[in-house]
Structures are given as C-alpha cells and as structure tokens.
Amino acid sequence: MHVISERLKEKKLKLTPQRLAIYKFLYNTTTHPTAEGVYKELSETHPSMSLATVYKTLDSLKKVNLVQELNVGESSFRYDARCDFHIHLICRSCNEVYDLPALPSFEALKEEVSHIENFNVEYEQVFFYGSCSECSAKIAEGQI
Amino acid sequence: MHVISERLKEKKLKLTPQRLAIYKFLYNTTTHPTAEGVYKELSETHPSMSLATVYKTLDSLKKVNLVQELNVGESSFRYDARCDFHIHLICRSCNEVYDLPALPSFEALKEEVSHIENFNVEYEQVFFYGSCSECSAKIAEGQI
DNA sequence: TATTTTATGATATTTATTTTTATTTAATAG
DNA sequence: CTATTAAATAAAAATAAATATCATAAAATA
Numbered sequence A, B: 001m002h003v004i005s006e007r008l009k010e011k012k013l014k015l016t017p018q019r020l021a022i023y024k025f026l027y028n029t030t031t032h033p034t035a036e037g038v039y040k041e042l043s044e045t046h047p048s049m050s051l052a053t054v055y056k057t058l059d060s061l062k063k064v065n066l067v068q069e070l071n072v073g074e075s076s077f078r079y080d081a082r083c084d085f086h087i088h089l090i091c092r093s094c095n096e097v098y099d100l101p102a103l104p105s106f107e108a109l110k111e112e113v114s115h116i117e118n119f120n121v122e123y124e125q126v127f128f129y130g131s132c133s134e135c136s137a138k139i140a141e142g143q144i
Numbered sequence C: 001t002a003t004t005t006t007a008t009g010a011t012a013t014t015t016a017t018t019t020t021t022a023t024t025t026a027a028t029a030g
Numbered sequence D: 001c002t003a004t005t006a007a008a009t010a011a012a013a014a015t016a017a018a019t020a021t022c023a024t025a026a027a028a029t030a
Helices: A002-010 A017-027 A035-043 A051-063 A104-114 A133-140 B002-010 B017-027 B035-043 B051-063 B104-114 B133-140
Strands: A068-070 A078-080 A087-091 A097-100 A119-132 B068-070 B078-080 B087-091 B097-100 B119-132
Touching: A002 A017, A017 A035, A017 A051, A035 A051, A051 A068, A051 A078, A087 B119, A104 A119, A104 B104, A119 A133, A119 B087, B002 B017, B017 B035, B017 B051, B035 B051, B051 B068, B051 B078, B104 B119, B119 B133
Parallel strands: A087 A119, B087 B119
Antiparallel strands: A068 A078, A087 A097, A119 B119, B068 B078, B087 B097
C-alpha cells in the first residue's frame, strides 16, 4: 500500500503500524465510520491498539487534512478519507452515510455564497437526510 | 407572548413556565445557543430551573418540530427556533452562527438532489464555514 | 548504534447528555 | 372549584464520547 505511506510521509507523520492501519482502513472504506467503529474493525488485526490511539491518530490525520470529520447529527463524529468536497446523503432509518458526486447546481450555490458580503467562506458541509432505497422499500412494506 | 403559548398548545405540550421561558428565549434570539447557554441565560429569571429540564424541554420541542438541533462541529449541540430551511454560516474564529436567507441556487440544488434515484430526501443541513467580517478584519490586522 | 523525538497503551479525567425517582404541577372532568 | 390523572420538574446519579496524563516503546536521523 504505497499511497498510504507516501501520503503520511508527505505530511511529516511518522509511519507507525497503527497509523498506517487506521489511514489505510479509512482510505479503503466508504462507510464513514466513527472512532469506535475504526477501533472495533482494527481490533481484529491489531488487538493491542488502544482506543486513545485511534482518537489521537484521527486528530492528527484531520489536522493535516488527510481525513475530514463529519458531524451528521449523531452523538459521535464520523470520519472520511475523501477530503474533496462532496455532498453526503444520510439515511435516517439505517444511519448509513452515502457520498454524492459533485453536482453542477452546488457549484452555482458556492458561487452565490462566495459573493455574500461580510463573510469569507473557506469550506462547506452539505447533508441531505432522508431514506435510502432499501429503507424506503421496507417502510413501504410496513417492515419499519 | 401569545405566539409562544399557542404554538406549544398546537403541539399538545403542557404550558409550564419553564417550557414557555425556554421556547420564548429561543424564539427571540438569533444566537443559536447551546443547552448550557439557554440554562445560563434563564438562570437569572428562573433560578430554580434544572439543566436536565432544559435538555428535556429542548428534546420535546425538537420532537414536535418547534426547534431544530444543529451540530456545527463543536462539542455540544446548538438550538434554533427557526425551523424553515436556511443555510448557516459559521465563523471559525468567534464560533458565531449566522442565518442566511434562502438563495435561488439552493432551490436548484434541492431540485437536482430530489431527482436522485435510490434516495428520498426529507430535509437538509447546509453549513458554510469561514470567517465573519469582524474576524476577517482582525485577521487582516494581525490581531488573530 | 545511539540519540532524540514522537507515538502508543493504559488509565484517569472531563464534560455533554441521559436516566432515575420522588415530588410537583398543569389540564380536565366532575 | 376541587379531585383526578397524566405529565413535567428538580436533583442527583449514571452514561458515554472524547481528551489528558504519563510511563514505556518505537520511529527517524545522525
């Protein structure tokens, strides 16, 4: 996994097994896990890793902009190794978080907001809440 | 303050002094306070009110859609009695949260997202992070 | 290989929020 | 206007996410 270690190196972060594992996991998942989720997932392969290490590592990665922290309205943060802007869709039934590709109309919105006086925009977070197709189907069938 | 009690009545919530005070305060502020902030503010006029009551009341108001809960990335939630959709601007220096009036381009974005297959949108949250004019000025002058 | 610096693991602490429970209060029916 | 009941409150304890502490261990580099 060269991309992983090269990115960490670029950012002057020491290449520890824990860091490599955490960033690699985030880089290869689309599930937007919480710190707890990362910890549980990696406990299997790294049984001695501490939860504190997961939190500290996520914080380090966030500071160098290798991961972004998402606050989708739950009690804990989620983490995403895709740092380019994209809209998130959040299913209120199963709590899955999905990525949405860039939309032309969002570019127009950014443009419009950038012209607002009295505020200098640096970045943005856009969340659409609703139900995914699986949950919509279940709801329609009365399973939820 | 008739609006306050009528809205609570409409939602079948008992008109207790604590509830009236909390909703009235949120209804009349633009500051998006936290539960702690509401508590501190109302402690002056309602010294016996418990912080747990503030939390429970905010939860009740949220459930009947009289307030919305905002997670702007801080350690605690903020509350807003404006429940119609609007974009929030968040200053990363002073942490103020500002309301933005509806923008035509946002309507276009909603329209575009509503046509996405496999997802049924119910509501949305849009946060623009950056610096407000006051903080921008301070930054320019090297005060921050 | 030795040295310096930084990261880790284990644990303790902090802090926002929730739960619990006994008591009080609002709504309403008589 | 009083009695009833259902719900809300205050105070305290409990919970859970996140952070801090600190001794040990491991990376980077000289």
